[in-house]
Amino acid sequence: MKLEALIIAGVQEAMRNLYGQELGLESIALNETKKEFVGDITVVVFPLTKFSRLGPEQTAEAIGTYLVKSIEYISAFNVVKGFLNLQIANSYWLSFFKAEHNNLEFGKGEKKRKVVLEYCGPNTNKPLHLGHIRNMLLGYSTANLLSFAGNDVHKVNIYNDRGIAICKSMLAWKLFGAGATPESSGLKGDHFVGKFYVEFDKHYKAEVQALVEQGLSKEVAEKQAPLIVKAQEMLVQWEQGDKEVLALWNKMNSWCYEGFEETFKALGVDFEKHYKESDFYLQGKSLVDEGLKKNFFYKKEDGSVWVDLEDKGLDHKLLLRGDGTSVYITQDMGVAEARYQDYQFDESIYVVASEQDYHFKVLQLVLEKLEKPYAEGIYHLSYGLVNLPNGRMKSREGTVVDADDLIAEMIATAEKHTKELGKIDDFTPEEAQALYKTLAMGALKYFMLKVSPKRSMIFNPEESIEFQGDTGPFIQFNYVRIQSLLRKQTLAQLQLDGIEINEDEKDLIKDLYKFPALIQGAAANYDISELVSYCYSLAKNYSKFYANNAILVDTTEDLKNFRLLLSRWVAEVLKSSFGILGIEMPNRM
């Protein structure tokens, strides 16, 4: 039985035998004992006093005495105010160490649910930016976390590959592109397409400006500018299946996909399947028809279709335009349906920014109205926006932090730091380059993932991402030191007789002990940042241990071997945790 469960049962038993009281689990609170007190686990006695009808100290004394007698692994206790601090015998930690230190599956959970996790969701009209980076890192790592915790996870992407925005890029290319291609211009595909999106905006603004000068109101001008009218015509042609438009659309989208693939590769994220909205908006429409037939939805005189969500505290929501064309949510309904047909999932997770909280609430409620069995399993993993120090990234003001640029900058910074330290002079250029990338991505990913997903975060492009302190490279550094130790010494069979563990060693074993529960907790909360914090705490404790304790020299063979095995286990847990985060470990740095 787990330590915590053992103690709770022990306290229940104590309360029964000492005071004749039957306590539920909820009235027994356990905490980790704070550093400044002696002990490992603390029972908070205050809630128990009303059952014991004695003061907190007296109650704590009595329970402590009882537990030391009844539970083998509790070696001693002390009472501070209403806190009963229990000391766990070293033999407990050592037997745990012995049992698990060679377990390659340590921390992995039992098989549970089938989960589909959607992330990324780019528009195919411009390159990926910092917001997408947060999305991709969260999506990829959360999928790994859920998988490690025991779920059968399938990662999918959704391409928002249709709509007016794409038409803008297409139109601009047609008008101003002069037949250029990514190859001919030497640009990455998505950047090439994005260039025309910007180009459109530039010419469109000029047109609007000209119309305003002719005396039109800004509002009217924005609707009547020839470019926007043409773009809208193009959208209609697209829906009608115009061959020429479709050909152009396919060509430009494929340029985007090529560009995206490169970025996915650089970031180390992948997908089992890419859904395209263009493939499913019709299916969404048929779902709307289905809802109409069953009277879950209603049609207005102009032909638009709505759903009444007032009973759920929301308002009426449009599902289909008066002209019969689909809106954003129509497509999402179609994709949701298709995804269930594809996977029969227990849970479908959408990693999408918090600005779409309302949208996903509506989506889920609409699917519930339709009595879809999978509606209940939908979970919106909402994350906060990435802001700049002076607010939101704005493409108009050119403050968007481009994903590819940022990755390149990080690699350059990693190279600079590494060269300053001069520890890898014997590396080949290829090895060095690989290391820069590993460290750069370690720093970037750790930086993005250590913030709780829900929270919006601030990114300051003026300050480069740290490589010291609470960072990815710090964890990698500790891993590398352990690898260096292991290269110098071969391991022998564990021999624990006569090993007296000290505080530093015990802290590490306790950290390792927490790992499986940490994984389950983080997975239950969909919170990858909990794993990041755990890694930092483990690595920090290791760093302290490393500084205070000789491992290879001045030790007996058994002690050396124990410390090496302990180090190796720490390294393994760090490595598998970083694997979940999507960060590689170098062997030297």
Added chain:
RNA sequence: GGUCCGCUAGCUCAGCUGGAUAGAGCAACUGCCUUCUAAGCAGUAGGUCUUAGGUUCGAAUCCUAAGCGGAUCACCA
């Protein structure tokens, strides 16, 4: 205006379903490389946890208001 989210050290963030004297990193200042990688270790300084009430043995944490900031409420996606 309705709804939702946030506010913790100069900056960036932890602080799990209430528990002991609120923690890290960066920045500042002090020590420590002839021990296994100093991208490190040890230490100093830095806080009215936005404010006001409430709940209770106990509140950064829960409740109610207020302030400030953000998001959202489109026949945009």
